[in-house]
Amino acid sequence: MVAANWKMNGTLVTIRPLLKKIIDEKQAGIRAEIAICPPFVYLDEISRQLDATGIFLGAQNLSQHESGAYTGEVSAKMLRDYNCRYVIVGHSERRTLYGETDELVANKFACAVAGGLTPILCIGEYLEEREAGDTESVIARQLDTVIDKSGISAFANAVIAYEPVWAIGTGKTATPEQAEEIHAFIRLRLARHDDKVADTIRIVYGGSIKAINAEELFTMADIDGGLVGGASLNADDFLTICHAAR
Ligand code: 13P
Numbered sequence: 641m642v643a644a645n646w647k648m649n650g651t652l653v654t655i656r657p658l659l660k661k662i663i664d665e666k667q668a669g670i671r672a673e674i675a676i677c678p679p680f681v682y683l684d685e686i687s688r689q690l691d692a693t694g695i696f697l698g699a700q701n702l703s704q705h706e707s708g709a710y711t712g713e714v715s716a717k718m719l720r721d722y723n724c725r726y727v728i729v730g731h732s733e734r735r736t737l738y739g740e741t742d743e744l745v746a747n748k749f750a751c752a753v754a755g756g757l758t759p760i761l762c763i764g765e766y767l768e769e770r771e772a773g774d775t776e777s778v779i780a781r782q783l784d785t786v787i788d789k790s791g792i793s794a795f796a797n798a799v800i801a802y803e804p805v806w807a808i809g810t811g812k813t814a815t816p817e818q819a820e821e822i823h824a825f826i827r828l829r830l831a832r833h834d835d836k837v838a839d840t841i842r843i844v845y846g847g848s849i850k851a852i853n854a855e856e857l858f859t860m861a862d863i864d865g866g867l868v869g870g871a872s873l874n875a876d877d878f879l880t881i882c883h884a885a886r
Contacts, residue, residue: 641799641842641865642882643675643698643760644872645728654873655682661875663693665882672865672885675726677760680714683722690723698726698760701734704747706755716755727752728867729759730782732805742782746789753794760799760867761786762846763826767806775804776825783829792833800826800843801867807847809869816856816863819845823862851880858885 650658655678666674677698678686687697703713719727729752730745740748745761752759763782765775779802787795802822807814814822823843831838845857846867857863865885871877 641673641844642885643867645677645867645869647869648679649873658875659689665879666695670882672882674882677728687723696725697723699724700728702727702748702752704744704751716751716757720756725758726760727757729761731762732764732803742785746786749786750790758797760801762801762803764803764805780829792837795837795841801846803846811848813848813853816860820860820862827862849881851877854881854884
């Protein structure tokens with residue numbers, strides 16, 4: 641699976657041709673599952689364009705509430721109205737810039753599942769945490785908060801994205817071995833609760849995936865695809881990454 645996280649980038653003028661190229665190439669034969677996660681305001685238009693293309697739609701965030709007086713927020717049900725299959729939950733930019741705690745992320749994950757969406761749960765450590773040897777304990781804490789809240793069965797319909805914060809938007813990709821080590825750790829952590837879920841869940845990598853490094857990351861045993869930021873804004877680069885995920 642390769643998911644594009646467009647973040648707060650693009651305008652109609654730039655995303656229309658980008659999307660068209662992705663759709664055309666998918667239909668010409670890309671085997672990997674593709675998901676596009678645009679800003680909320682473009683969901684309507686993109687949802688129509690993706691109809692019957694085999695490409696899935698995702699949102700970048702959702703509210704931790706079902707409905708009500710929460711100005712500016714968007715609920716899981718609203719996302720379902722626009723045919724979203726996926727929603728990114730707990731992206732490090734939301735954790736860092738918008739103060740999303742492990743508990744809030746766990747609540748959003750629960751809302752996504754309850755609302756019929758497949759959460760793409762992002763977890764990952766800061767550089768200081770890695771350098772202090774705390775990577776595994778950080779990952780375990782982020783994961784366990786969600787398991788405690790929703791139960792392991794909720795992960796049967798979820799995707800996990802390992803996104804080391806120091807690799808996001810920095811051009812400093814984790815090496816395939818570094819990423820694989822943590823992906824395997826995540827799978828093992830889930831297997832403590834349920835072997836089948838651990839075996840079948842997709843654990844994707846995110847953090848400076850580029851056309852030139854995607855293939856070697858995707859060959860690792862526990863890396864099931866990618867969550868792509870910057871490189872997903874360029875059709876040729878993104879499609880090269882999608883082809884690499886065969
Ligand atoms: P970059 O690919 O730009 O490093 O971003 C990764 C990311 O945050 C995807 O969610």
